Amino acid sequence: MPRFYTPTTPFRFDPMQPAPTPCLSLGIFVQCRPGFEPDASLELHAAARAARLDGGIVEVMNSGFTLFQLDTPVPRDELRRRFDLSRLVFSRQGFQLAAHVEDLPDKDRLSPLIKAIAGLGERFSAVLFETPDTNEGKQQSGFLRRFAPVLEDALSKAGLLRGDSPHLPRLHVFLPDSKRALLGLSLGSEASAWPMGIPRLRMPGEAPSRSTLKLAEAILSLLTPEEQKASLRPGLLAVDLGASPGGWTWQLISRGLRVTAIDNGPMAPSLAATGLLEHLRVDGFSWKPRKPVEWMVCDMVEQPSRIAPLMAEWVASGRCRRSIFNLKLPMKRRHDEIERCRALIDQRMRAGNIKYILRIKHLYHDREEVTCYLTRR
Template sequence: MPLHTTPALLLYCRPGFENDCAKEVSAACADLGITGYAKAKPDTGWLLFVPHGDEALAVLRAELRFADLVFARQLVFCSAYVDDLPADDRVPALVEAVKTLGSRCGSVCLETADTNEAKELSGFCRRFQPHLERALIGEHVLHPKDKRAPRLNVFFIDSSQAWVGLTDLANSSPWPMGIPRLRISRDAPSRSAAKLAEALLGLLTEQERNQRLVPGMRAADLGAAPGGWSWQLAQRGLRVIAIDNGNVSPALLKGEMVEHVRADGFHWRPRGSLDWMVCDIVDQPSRIALLAADWIAHGRCRDTIFNLKLPMKKRYDELERCRAIIDKRLREADVPYVLRIKHLYHDREEVTAYLRRAG
């Protein structure tokens, strides 16, 4: 039962995006003055970043922001790895590994990668978790009543290997494996409704949702057909103009919340200013980025959520290009802004961005 004390960042991502996630976290660490190296295998759904220097992990835990990482589903600060766990008694070795973290924890999350192979461990994790929790409470490491203490994450590569680390509640995804479990009504015109629901949960705070998604507000949905995003906004009480030359679900138009306008989303303009614009048009990401920035720059809307369909071989590079396009356009217009981007669970080759005027 070898215990390896190796400080490292453990990041989960969508399988196939390990290289993009590695590039991004390496750049983010370099911006903080921390060097190191990434260890990733294709299609595994996770990777490590091993920083150089004894104090590097502490610096990263204080300065690296999960919200700034696009491709990471979760950010775990690890200092222990255990292998050769005995099938009949894994608890003692894992308890010793947890003790090396030097911190109490308020909850425990046993996780695997988001792959078909790793998911076979999910049943084991559910059965094993109560046993580990009892042992950690007995060792005065786990304090379930402490709602401010970090979360203990035990990430099983397989049933005999695990990384052990901590996630800070204010600097991590609140969902196990970084994956939200959303239930969308069968009345939704398309599955894309779940994507916008996840975007609103993941890219806006609860306070922002309460303040910026108020019933009676007005929104435009560019490239709306068949209407999943329009439906999601209407469910929140917003009045939506669905812009698309294609057909929108007839059921969506039965009420008074959604109006369908047959027009090109790139050329349509509202009469006056709206509260929101959302856009799921499939086009060059640079063109979508400029479209969204133009809407904000001209005051056509206050908030916008849009998708950027990234090219498979240069996802990270194209993402940085889109950031630069938005920054240039809004600097030229002298508009301060807030931009958040995330590769959502319901995204595939695209990422989803939230952009608004600052202040």
């Protein structure tokens, strides 16, 4: 079972852990929203057990990360075949842990890191420099801005960094504090393209609310570039359930989609001025479109057990082709609630003999909720 530690317990690896060997992984490291370590740990532990991996959870409360430490190192390719990092919900960022460097000197952190990185036996397409998403972690941001280009230059000169080779793994350099570094590897299909899984999105001045960033991140995180290009084209039809004041509607209209906004609350007048908005003050649970639409998005504040079947019904019945929606989670047993909603969606899809794609993520702009993407295959 997962092992939980108090916030004051220092994060240390088992001293009996074998030294890193080229092409072997020591574990699976996950970064999450601080305070969600128990949820990330339970999910990570369950997924590791399903993949028949022997080991245990090492967790520090409110640290913003957790680790499934393998009892015995596993070849990286084998671990990748058995364990799908991309399916983890509470993981903002994740990687295979390949090495850890202790007691970094204050005056020369470059030399021991280069030595450890060279010992991994890999070349890399990119380097992601990361710290915990905590006040303590943010104190290292100034150092990283200065140090990152120095390390990248050294890796390039050593022939280890090949930015022109996108199929190579990415190197993660994670600094829990000024004295330690964790080195990890991931493929672009496995983990976030953003360091720490935090997108650098600018708040659009024309958007009615900050909730617009949530849908913007969902589109970038949950849809492939091909899916974005095919489904977010001018002229396509969309529905926004629970739309007021229009943060999510703005994301769709700004891409040229025609949106029917369903909400008893008001919509921003600037959205109506585009000529792409129809606003209906009706019940989002009972209203149905006159003809099928490409998108239905939903950010209604309701129980997850009500939202999940509604979303499944829209997709299964053909009212919409695709949906992005939020599930507002309880304070406890969040992982269980997500699995319950998965089952409700699967039940409806199976009843219609429908093959589907469901992706769920606890995004950076989410709080006590997760964001989902559901579509027919």
